[in-house]
Amino acid sequence: MSAKPSGDKGKKTLENAPGAVWFRAEKTSRTRPQLSHERIIATAVELLDRDGVQKLSMRRLAERLGAHATSLYWHVATKEDVLDLALDAVLAELDLPDEHSASWQGDVEAFMTGLRSVLLRHPWAAALAGSRPLLGPHALRSSEFAYTALATGGFDGVHLSSAAATITHYVIGSASSEAVWRRRSDEAATRSAVDAHLRAHIDEYPTLAGHFPLLEEDDWDAHFHRGMRLLLTGLTSSEARG
Amino acid sequence: MSAKPSGDKGKKTLENAPGAVWFRAEKTSRTRPQLSHERIIATAVELLDRDGVQKLSMRRLAERLGAHATSLYWHVATKEDVLDLALDAVLAELDLPDEHSASWQGDVEAFMTGLRSVLLRHPWAAALAGSRPLLGPHALRSSEFAYTALATGGFDGVHLSSAAATITHYVIGSASSEAVWRRRSDEAATRSAVDAHLRAHIDEYPTLAGHFPLLEEDDWDAHFHRGMRLLLTGLTSSEARG
DNA sequence: GATGTACTCAAACACTGTAGGAGAACATCA
DNA sequence: TGATGTTCTCCTACAGTGTTTGAGTACATC
Structure with a gap:
């Protein structure tokens, strides 16, 4: 958690709180989908199933995907997003x-x-x-x-x-x-x-x-x-x- | 979360999980209670009320108590303990x-x-x-x-x-x-x-x-x-x- | 005064989420 | 073909996190 930049990006009303994903425009991969929304979430669910929520970190998730943590941030805005998306993904079952x-x-x-x-x-x-x-x-x-x-x-x-x-x-x-x-x-x-x-x-x-x-x-x-x-x-x- | 020392301390069965406090012998202050169980928990509740659970850190808690984070670890075993104790403290109300x-x-x-x-x-x-x-x-x-x-x-x-x-x-x-x-x-x-x-x-x-x-x-x-x-x-x- | 206990702290370790910006791979069009 | 712009990845870095180890201090008791 770094210092807040104090400039608001978009609506600051919804920002980073849990549930905020659902109000953001979805960013879909087009050209070179080494990482994609679906792959990220599927892997997140897999790791969550195996190790629990406490052990899920952006770095571990990225490593499992053969990528680096910061790459994830092009696809999702925050870690909270990953959790929200993973939860909704299992509800699909x-x-x-x-x-x-x-x-x-x-x-x-x-x-x-x-x-x-x-x-x-x-x-x-x-x-x-x-x-x-x-x-x-x-x-x-x-x-x-x-x-x-x-x-x-x-x-x-x-x-x-x-x-x-x-x-x-x-x-x-x-x-x-x-x-x-x-x-x-x-x-x-x-x-x-x-x-x-x-x-x-x-x-x-x-x-x-x-x-x-x-x-x-x-x-x-x-x-x-x-x-x-x-x-x-x-x-x-x-x-x-x- | 550092690497697990792999040596078990006491029963490893209950260790650090939520709820584990209740199976540990309570460590009570005697001589120089600058920090005490009660003061720590009361302050934790205060900070939790004000800033929420995400913002509670051992360092912030210690600072509020006029002490240093590491000092807390003589009184409680983990941060989970603090949360367990704080929760039970509010249930006292x-x-x-x-x-x-x-x-x-x-x-x-x-x-x-x-x-x-x-x-x-x-x-x-x-x-x-x-x-x-x-x-x-x-x-x-x-x-x-x-x-x-x-x-x-x-x-x-x-x-x-x-x-x-x-x-x-x-x-x-x-x-x-x-x-x-x-x-x-x-x-x-x-x-x-x-x-x-x-x-x-x-x-x-x-x-x-x-x-x-x-x-x-x-x-x-x-x-x-x-x-x-x-x-x-x-x-x-x-x-x-x- | 000596000894042992009760307590605090400084330093360090191995992490964490995330911002900024550089760089590479590709699509499109001239 | 080359130039340009977009899409995506990664390196560096920051400011934190929980926790361990061991040194040090203040006190009670003898």
Whole structure:
């Protein structure tokens, strides 16, 4: 982070913040595409999958591409751009039906489980998705699917927005926390350490200590599905609709 | 990030990852507390509140404390520790009743709104909370409150865990996304840019474009409450319980 | 006064994101 | 063919980053 040049380039309103890519004119390669937008992002995803977000640096990314770090800056404006683009790239993997099914609840469920599995396939993605605006084309496409499903369910106006936000937050949040716990190769050791920690303070946290999540039962899928069913119950109740 | 010394210090299992503080023996100052655990964390929170998480560096933190960066490393093991401790410190502000009220739903609501307001008071906190294990004493204390409230509501076993996780994910997720959108001083400009972007692709995202969240209506509180009510409806339905 | 502990700091290492500008490869047109 | 302009890559450099090592100082205790 060097000193800010204090001259604004273009609109200074959107500048370098996460999500800013989507408001910049895309720079496409023409003549000699040794480096291209697609190649950069594909490689970024590959490195993120392998080493996580902390270890991704512009130099490492460039090296993997057989180029030098500064070359990347002709194609992207900032590292944040790379992250935004990589995140939207994995959301492209989200496989949603073209047509909606007969049951809107089924569509909501398809959205949630599909999004979850994409985020778990790329464990760095959930935390990213939870902390930046999701405005890439594939993010919008999947939101559109959720919105239409919920609209079919009778939601409208602000209630539609709230319902969509709620299910999205749940998927991203649970995927993120699942990724956090799974990240460590020493998951078991960590968990028993936590367990010991809780039991040591069992007088302070009696209920928590008695129910330490997922310690006995490793079934993350079931855990996710229980929460999802809870949400679907809430959605189905007519009280919640506009 | 220097080269790993490859000699393990203590257990290498937990090392430097987020959440690792809680498994280290706390190092308390005794004789000459120019720098202390409390002072470091309080100052870290102050700087985080003012400048955000990206701008917090060990050198800046030390400078603010009238000390040098390397001195911090006697008190904390890593920067991750500082973040973990700062996060738990703000969770201490969460004001929960000693006794549970007559209505378990009321308690769940108190937990959710209380947690949300703490996270919004410190806009860097939600994103952090969503991407690391919450194992500090104050995090556990607030979890305990949520667990007991839900237990009163009839949840037990894995259903209790899932219900607690669900409401927590919702609060953290919505606070995080609210913080993301509010962070920018040019919130309005950003939103109208997004709006224009959506309307430009209205054929691709017709439902989404018609309901762009919160563009017309700025009421984040109402948005949050609608989602919360949806969750409470789901929780109250007997289907969801164990 | 001596000894050991508690704490701070200076120096250095191996990195980081990114700006500025020089240079090479190519497309186009004269 | 040569000249010109564009497209892309790279070298150099800056101002930072987290962290380690080891030296040094102030204090409590004996």
